[in-house]
Amino acid sequence: MISAAGVAACSSFSWPSLPNMPSIPSISFAKEGTEERPAISCAAVTRLNLQALDWPNAKRLDIVIRKAKFAPGMVVMTLNAPNVIRITNNDRDMRTFRAEEFFRASGIARIVYDGRPVLETCIDAIRIGPLKSAELQVVPLRKGEYPYGESTSRDLPLMPFATESETGQIIVR
Numbered sequence: 702m703i704s705a706a707g708v709a710a711c712s713s714f715s716w717p718s719l720p721n722m723p724s725i726p727s728i729s730f731a732k733e734g735t736e737e738r739p740a741i742s743c744a745a746v747t748r749l750n751l752q753a754l755d756w757p758n759a760k761r762l763d764i765v766i767r768k769a770k771f772a773p774g775m776v777v778m779t780l781n782a783p784n785v786i787r788i789t790n791n792d793r794d795m796r797t798f799r800a801e802e803f804f805r806a807s808g809i810a811r812i813v814y815d816g817r818p819v820l821e822t823c824i825d826a827i828r829i830g831p832l833k834s835a836e837l838q839v840v841p842l843r844k845g846e847y848p849y850g851e852s853t854s855r856d857l858p859l860m861p862f863a864t865e866s867e868t869g870q871i872i873v874r
Contacts, residue, residue: 733795733814733830743823751783751810751840759783759838764798764849764869766829767791771798771850774869778841783810786837790829796851798835799826803847803871810838841873 762784765772769792778784790796804824812819813836814827827835850868 733828733833746808746823746842749808749840751808751838754783754810754840756783756785756810756838759785762786764788765791766796766798769794769796769851770867771869775872776849776869777872777874778839780841780844780873782840784839784841786839787834788827788829788837789834790831793831795828795830797826797828798849799851800847800849800871801825802845803841803849803873806841806843806845806847806873808840808842810840812837841871844873847871847873 760778760782762776762778764776764786766789776786788798804826809822809824812822812824812827815830815833815835827837829835848868848870852868
């Protein structure tokens with residue numbers, strides 16, 4: 702008798718509903734291309750007119766991935782200046798150029814992946830297929846030192862030298 706009353710009481714109970722929250726974009730680790738970051742962090746960047754900058758005379762930086770190592774291990778940029786970063790994957794496996802902190806402290810005007818423009822410019826990382834490349838038009842908006850690599854955990858040892866390493870560092874002055 703008591704258990705039947707308990708079941709009846711549970712069936713009439715309704716859970717309170719949660720308030721509507723903005724959704725976080727899903728990140729696919731199985732395909733090539735950009736990995737999105739939450740759009741909220743891009744709101745200020747979208748108001749900037751980055752396309753009006755002098756991109757033909759921007760500083761050009763090449764980062765090459767070979768045998769799962771990045772070269773160079775250190776890249777230096779100037780605050781508020783346009784830079785074109787070309788990331789080339791010379792491996793036969795897909796690789797990720799992950800630089801969450803740097804991308805969140807920068808404005809990305811344009812991304813060209815494997816010769817095709819990419820609409821999304823608010824990213825944390827870009828997955829680059831075997832023997833392919835990506836070109837990013839970037840303007841650093843905050844000074845600092847930012848790790849990059851397949852994984853950018855602060856626990857990983859950074860090798861800030863102009864040699865091949867599994868992680869690297871972007872310095873914005």
